Amino acid sequence: MKREFLEGLGLEKEVIDKIMEENGKDINAEKAKATAKDDEIKTLKEQVDTANKEIKSYKDMNIDEIKQSVETWKTTAKEHEKAYEKLKNDTALKDAVRGYDTVDEDVLMKLIDRDSLKFSEDGISGLKEQIEGLKEAKPYLFKSDEGSKPEDDRFNAHTPPNSNGGSVSPMEEAIANVFNE
Template sequence: MKREQLKELGLTDEQMGSVMALHGQTVTDLNKALASAEQERDQFKGQLKTNQEELDKIKDSVKDNEDLTKQLSELQTKFDESKTNSDKQLAEQQKDFAIKLALKEANALDEDIVLGQIDKETVKVVDGKLQGFEEQLKGLQENKAFLFQQKDPKENGEGKPTPQFVVGGNPTGSGEGAKTLVQKIQERLGE
């Protein structure tokens, strides 16, 4: 607002001075408010910039954490798979060893060949004992006896052969056999 505009409205100098003073006060108050608002705006812009920088850092950190979490999850999955496979292989080996030991005790001639005849899926190891094995073993001993060492009828139960006494030489039909070497030596010595 200018004094010329107030003159055109027909105001006196005194009235124009009062209006200009009021107007000056209003403009001063508005300028102070504007300066305060601009200062607050600049502070908020600074805070916004600071917050955006912190947010970007957090996003990068979270991204790194997400990558690390993803890697950790992948490693955990691989570890779990490896552990499961190892447990399966260990259980399978224990089962094979237990079966081979039982086959050795059953006098199998070749444990590996007889092991190939056993359905290992139906055999379970429970508390160190084989379940479902005896039935298969008996079936193999009956149907494929050639895979097992047969007991020699000449054995006396202790695994030792029973001695057999045979007349030496070529026996004749008269019941008298040829003289033994011991008898011949005794005759020469005169005994």
């Protein structure tokens, strides 16, 4: 509807403005519907194009290549599964070794025969026996118990006798003789 048409009917300017405003609302509502339908049509066209490309790619496929690809993926999946299992076992072993108060965790890990260990959800069987054997064969890899005295005490500091008991050590006597003269 055009403003000139309404002016030709002899309507007042305020009435024409209100009619034009109401007509504009209706037009905008219809434009929104048309835009939504255009978007829907565009989306459906894209989906049809994608489906046609997919169908064409299936026509061009070589079944033998697909079978080979499946086998390759199966092999890759098995390799990744083995790598995951090894990583999981290595992590469990490292965590278990931490509980044995070792001086050098990495060296101890290298000395453990992993092939003879059995990993399960309950723990690692065979590890305790290997650790006990290593404690006997290579005791320097483990921290000593605090309550036990080391066999070789050559490097322990000398503790002088207590001078409160009345006896004087020879060293204290020599020092006293030099400075008390």
